[in-house]
Amino acid sequence: MSNSSSKPPSAEMRAAVDEAIKELEKLISDPTSIGACPELPGIVLDRIVGQPLDRTSEEYDQTTKAYVKMRGEYLKALALHPVGRSLALLAVGPDGVRLMESGHSPSSVINAAQTINQPVRFRRQHYNCHHVIPKSVAVAGGRAAINHPRNFVIANTTRRGRDQSQNPHHFWHALFLHPQTHGVVDQSNPIYVPRPVFPLYPPITHGFRNAEGLRKHLAALGATPLPEIWESRILEFSKAAGHRPYSVPKQFHEITQGFGELFKKENRDPEANQAVRDKLAAKAETLAAEWLPGDACINGKTLGPSHQPKHRLPVVESGLTTKPANKISENRKRQEKRVRPPAPARRLQPQSVSI
Amino acid sequence: MNLNEQLLRELSDLFLGDLRSSEYYRALPADDRANLEKQLARDAANGVRPLVPGASPDQIAKLCARSEAELGVTLPASLLRVLTVVDGFVENGLSLYGVDRESTEDETVPGLIAQNPALWSTFPETAQKYLFVGDSELWFFAYEIPTATYVALSRSTVRPVHRFSGIEALVNDMLAQAIGHFDDDSEDTIGALPSQAPKLRGTDFSLN
Numbered sequence: 001m002s003n004s005s006s007k008p009p010s011a012e013m014r015a016a017v018d019e020a021i022k023e024l025e026k027l028i029s030d031p032t033s034i035g036a037c038p039e040l041p042g043i044v045l046d047r048i049v050g051q052p053l054d055r056t057s058e059e060y061d062q063t064t065k066a067y068v069k070m071r072g073e074y075l076k077a078l079a080l081h082p083v084g085r086s087l088a089l090l091a092v093g094p095d096g097v098r099l100m101e102s103g104h105s106p107s108s109v110i111n112a113a114q115t116i117n118q119p120v121r122f123r124r125q126h127y128n129c130h131h132v133i134p135k136s137v138a139v140a141g142g143r144a145a146i147n148h149p150r151n152f153v154i155a156n157t158t159r160r161g162r163d164q165s166q167n168p169h170h171f172w173h174a175l176f177l178h179p180q181t182h183g184v185v186d187q188s189n190p191i192y193v194p195r196p197v198f199p200l201y202p203p204i205t206h207g208f209r210n211a212e213g214l215r216k217h218l219a220a221l222g223a224t225p226l227p228e229i230w231e232s233r234i235l236e237f238s239k240a241a242g243h244r245p246y247s248v249p250k251q252f253h254e255i256t257q258g259f260g261e262l263f264k265k266e267n268r269d270p271e272a273n274q275a276v277r278d279k280l281a282a283k284a285e286t287l288a289a290e291w292l293p294g295d296a297c298i299n300g301k302t303l304g305p306s307h308q309p310k311h312r313l314p315v316v317e318s319g320l321t322t323k324p325a326n327k328i329s330e331n332r333k334r335q336e337k338r339v340r341p342p343a344p345a346r347r348l349q350p351q352s353v354s355i
Numbered sequence: 356m357n358l359n360e361q362l363l364r365e366l367s368d369l370f371l372g373d374l375r376s377s378e379y380y381r382a383l384p385a386d387d388r389a390n391l392e393k394q395l396a397r398d399a400a401n402g403v404r405p406l407v408p409g410a411s412p413d414q415i416a417k418l419c420a421r422s423e424a425e426l427g428v429t430l431p432a433s434l435l436r437v438l439t440v441v442d443g444f445v446e447n448g449l450s451l452y453g454v455d456r457e458s459t460e461d462e463t464v465p466g467l468i469a470q471n472p473a474l475w476s477t478f479p480e481t482a483q484k485y486l487f488v489g490d491s492e493l494w495f496f497a498y499e500i501p502t503a504t505y506v507a508l509s510r511s512t513v514r515p516v517h518r519f520s521g522i523e524a525l526v527n528d529m530l531a532q533a534i535g536h537f538d539d540d541s542e543d544t545i546g547a548l549p550s551q552a553p554k555l556r557g558t559d560f561s562l563n
Contacts, residue, residue, distance in 0.1 A: 052511075052512070064493060067493070068493070071492075093378065094378060095373070095376070095377050095378055098376070099373075104447045104535070105447045105448040105492075107373075107445070107446075108377065108378070108379075109373065109374055109377035109378070109379040109380065110379065111379060111461070112374060112379075112380075112391055113460065113461045113463060114390075114391065114394055115460060118411075119398045119401075119403045119405075119408035120391065120394050120395055120398055120405065120406060121406065121408065121461075121463040121464075122370065122374055122406055122463060123461050123462070123463045124373075124445065124463075126445050126450075128448045128491075128492045129448065129492055130492060134511045135511060136509065136511030136512055137511075159462075159465045159469070159470065159473075160461075160462045161455060161456070161458075161462055161466055161469045162469045162472070162473065163469075164473055170473065170477065173477060174476070174477040178477055178478060181511070182480075263425060263426050263427045263428075263471075263472060263475070263482070263483065264424075264427050265423060265424075265427040266427070267427055267483065268427050268428075268483060273482070273483050273484075276479075276482050276483065277479040277480055277482050278479070279479075280475065280476050280479035280482060281479040281480075283476070284476070284477070284479065
């Protein structure tokens with residue numbers, strides 16, 4: 001096993017990351033669309049046509065294996081990309097970027113809990129890398145793009161008790177992906193995939209009211225200034241989130257609390273158990289329908305042409321499933337062992353700069 | 356099979372390194388930093404792996420009671436045994452759930468009681484069939500209640516892709532993935548659903 005920090009990402013991966021950033025830049029032309037639905041700022045619905053893969057299929061197996069091998073290199077390449085690095089510093093901070101440089105998922109220490117007569121524990125903000133178009137979905141001609149930086153997002157997955165407010169990926173899965181991919185067999189359907197217009201989500205940890213404040217913050221982090229297109233997106237996101245750290249809307253992250261009674265011990269017999277599942281599925285269907293257009297399928301049923309969603313997110317057909325210009329070879333070395341990250345060469349400024 | 360003590364120590368060392376190189380640590384006033392170091396040293400002297408402690412008997416008892424009351428699930432003894440050694444961890448996209456903290460305490464790892472209703476409501480077909488014990492970017496790790504076995508579920512399809520020989524094998528595999536101990540021969544374990552976990556160095560399931 002070698003020290004992963006010593007091995008830089010390949011030119012192939014760096015080119016693929018650059019392609020991904022450029023594709024994101026083309027995804028929306030009007031930055032104000034970022035605030036179309038403040039519940040989901042910076043999210044567009046990417047309409048693809050596909051069908052869930054059989055989990056035992058060769059394609060699913062290959063996609064999974066290839067992803068595992070490339071993920072670490074992708075994280076390193078994103079941390080090295082001029083725009084990617086600045087966006088990563090904004091989203092996951094210097095601690096997170098150091099981990100990305102070593103090919104590991106970013107996290108950052110929030111505090112160390114020291115309770116009397118209890119061992120010390122530390123609390124961190126965690127981020128995971130996820131596929132935007134799920135790897136379990138087969139898209140015509142799209143296999144080369146499933147495991148490509150164009151289809152990855154690094155999303156906050158921090159959970160505190162039943163509070164899923166810092167776990168947008170769970171929210172996307174619950175609201176959009178599972179209802180559309182569950183119960184569908186042997187049939188291609190439109191699938192609306194929530195796609196962030198940023199490579200990391202949420203893209204900021206606190207608000208920026210103007211470009212000057214954003215630039216000042218980036219300079220304090222030792223980051224290069226962002227191109228105007230990204231500055232505008234960050235500022236629009238901040239505005240949509242009320243210039244505060246983004247939280248998944250309360251009505252969604254507290255959804256499980258309403259189900260407290262369902263899981264009582266008396267619901268353990270098979271009949272009651274099935275009733276619990278049916279009730280949960282019905283609730284999920286209702287919520288998903290509030291966001292999805294009429295040609296979307298929920299639990300195998302098309303909503304229908306007369307259906308009008310209550311919330312209207314921008315819909316795109318990104319074409320990101322077509323063959324990427326910089327294809328990632330699937331014959332890669334697996335992820336490497338992490339070593340302790342080196343301390344930063346210089347002391348970074350605290351993040352609480354006046355903005 | 357036992358939990359891999361070496362991997363647990365390595366994880367503890369990595370966490371200490373992360374803590375000491377963090378912005379948070381370096382911004383601590385000197386006295387607070389010294390106090391924190393003193394407590395970490397005290398934990399080590401008490402035989403606790405710093406930042407990767409096990410749960411206390413009191414915490415385990417409360418967890419069992421809450422599981423019965425809130426999930427309607429009796430926690431398996433094998434899971435409780437492991438939680439006394441390692442009360443959850445989160446690293447490199449992997450989370451082993453731990454004992455839920457009191458409402459007045461900061462939660463440092465996802466709590467078992469909190470995570471299960473959240474996942475059951477997202478994947479209704481899993482409600483009270485699987486007790487989720489952890490997750491990663493690719494998999495959910497769960498106790499399959501009807502068969503009393505530990506499985507890895509595809510994160511996309513929420514269907515089993517691997518059956519572990521026991522919880523220790525599952526947690527050792529998660530530790531290996533979290534730290535990055537990988538074996539080039541260990542990748543061909545999914546697709547079928549082997550009842551017997553293959554014996555591989557470092558990990559017996561994960562692809563990486």
